[in-house]
Amino acid sequence: MFGLHKRLWAARPVKSSYDAVIIGGGLHGLATAYFLARDHNITNVAVIEKRFIGFGGSGRNTAIVRANQRTQENLPLYKEALDLWPELTRELDFNLMFHNCGNLNLAHSEAALKAMRLQVASAQFLGIDSRLLDPKECKEVVPALDISGRPRYPITGGMYHPPGGIVRHDAVVWGLAKGCSRRGVHIHQGTEVTGIGFEKGKVAWVDTDRGKIRTPRVLNAAGGYSAGIASRLMGLRLPISVLTIQAMVTQPLKPLLHHVVSSGAYHCYANQTLKGEIVTGAHMDPWPNFTTQTTAAYIKHQAEFVTEFLPCLKGAKFMRIWGGLADMTPDMAPIIDGHVPAEGCFLDCGWGYFGFKSSTVTGRYMARYMATGECPEILQPFALKRFQEHRLMGETAALVDYSANN
Numbered sequence: 001m002f003g004l005h006k007r008l009w010a011a012r013p014v015k016s017s018y019d020a021v022i023i024g025g026g027l028h029g030l031a032t033a034y035f036l037a038r039d040h041n042i043t044n045v046a047v048i049e050k051r052f053i054g055f056g057g058s059g060r061n062t063a064i065v066r067a068n069q070r071t072q073e074n075l076p077l078y079k080e081a082l083d084l085w086p087e088l089t090r091e092l093d094f095n096l097m098f099h100n101c102g103n104l105n106l107a108h109s110e111a112a113l114k115a116m117r118l119q120v121a122s123a124q125f126l127g128i129d130s131r132l133l134d135p136k137e138c139k140e141v142v143p144a145l146d147i148s149g150r151p152r153y154p155i156t157g158g159m160y161h162p163p164g165g166i167v168r169h170d171a172v173v174w175g176l177a178k179g180c181s182r183r184g185v186h187i188h189q190g191t192e193v194t195g196i197g198f199e200k201g202k203v204a205w206v207d208t209d210r211g212k213i214r215t216p217r218v219l220n221a222a223g224g225y226s227a228g229i230a231s232r233l234m235g236l237r238l239p240i241s242v243l244t245i246q247a248m249v250t251q252p253l254k255p256l257l258h259h260v261v262s263s264g265a266y267h268c269y270a271n272q273t274l275k276g277e278i279v280t281g282a283h284m285d286p287w288p289n290f291t292t293q294t295t296a297a298y299i300k301h302q303a304e305f306v307t308e309f310l311p312c313l314k315g316a317k318f319m320r321i322w323g324g325l326a327d328m329t330p331d332m333a334p335i336i337d338g339h340v341p342a343e344g345c346f347l348d349c350g351w352g353y354f355g356f357k358s359s360t361v362t363g364r365y366m367a368r369y370m371a372t373g374e375c376p377e378i379l380q381p382f383a384l385k386r387f388q389e390h391r392l393m394g395e396t397a398a399l400v401d402y403s404a405n406n
């Protein structure tokens, strides 16, 4: 960690003023800082991180990327995000290990297939490659699947999305930090934002445990901690519940799984890393929770369920388990807004378990929003007021029965 820190990004003294302060050294914060510098020449920017960059969901996720969301508001953002990985790999001169191996979401009922049909149609309408497969075709894509009548929930079909896949999450954190640092952005790790000050209806400063910093712009990109920061420091109550998500990896195995496979009915998903380990994750723990502790119940659930549809994994040893926080909104879409509750205050949070795949592109648009003060059209549907106006998005519906499709 410290070696990387020296090589990739510089440690600089905290200045008394910046043109923008970003709370949270996760991917959303780092990407916004990077694009503020790259696209808008705003380089006098500080990313303030309480622990270390990637400490939150950005360093704990299962690295799945895809663009086959359900709604027309979400699809374009995720599509652009998918297209951005190769470009960023070149530009950051850092191997982000984008592997577009494809995602297969399994259906286990007629109702799930019906919902998938709608999701596939929405994706295709926007030019995104997404297809409905029958069980035999699913098996052709993933030979290890059990498509017989044996499993508790037999497979009735699947939604196949060839351009999706995996990106190495740590590499994205480090690559963006490197890009930020080279463009003059300051990254202050081990520094906590403890207050936000306002003058005449505008943001004027942030308080940190290393002193006061004057700034006209603040972005709350604190992931699982963003709702707490909004309520304590911004006076804003966000409709966010914080839940734990756990994930595990097995011992390395010979190559057997060349796609990301997920099943909502079983609440789990799996893919094989380049090292051969099977990474497997599940839906969130069902109770609001700020801990990242892991549970025996989860290990049992995961081992039982992943081997239901991938029986060849029976007997594989789990090597490591971890947990992270998911900032869930009621419609499973993020809250992206600006000038709330005061001019210069920006929000990029509520990503739940979708915030890795969207991070870089959201950072690019968020940077534009912060630089110009105008909300880019693509971000407008995600404003906080949708909850007051009862215009919730339909992403939750996309997750019925096949919800574990990170």
Ligand SMILES: Cc1cc2nc3c(=O)[nH]c(=O)nc-3n(C[C@H](O)[C@H](O)[C@H](O)COP(=O)(O)OP(=O)(O)OC[C@H]3O[C@@H](n4cnc5c(N)ncnc54)[C@H](O)[C@@H]3O)c2cc1C
Binding pocket: 023, 024, 025, 026, 027, 028, 029, 048, 049, 050, 051, 052, 053, 054, 055, 056, 057, 058, 059, 060, 061, 062, 063, 064, 065, 191, 192, 193, 194, 221, 222, 223, 224, 225, 229, 245, 246, 247, 281, 322, 323, 324, 325, 326, 348, 349, 351, 352, 353, 354, 355, 356, 357, 358, 359, 406
């Ligand atoms: C197990 C798991 C699996 C997941 N799998 C996927 C997946 O496959 N695909 C996908 O797209 N998404 C996935 N996600 C979700 C994804 O990881 C998150 O949505 C995303 O990382 C959020 O990024 P962020 O930058 O908004 O927040 P974070 O990465 O959480 O960063 C927020 C940062 O803010 C810092 N902070 C908090 N308070 C303060 C303060 N007062 N001052 C300064 N800093 C502060 C924290 O220390 C933290 O580092 C998963 C999440 C988990 C936990």
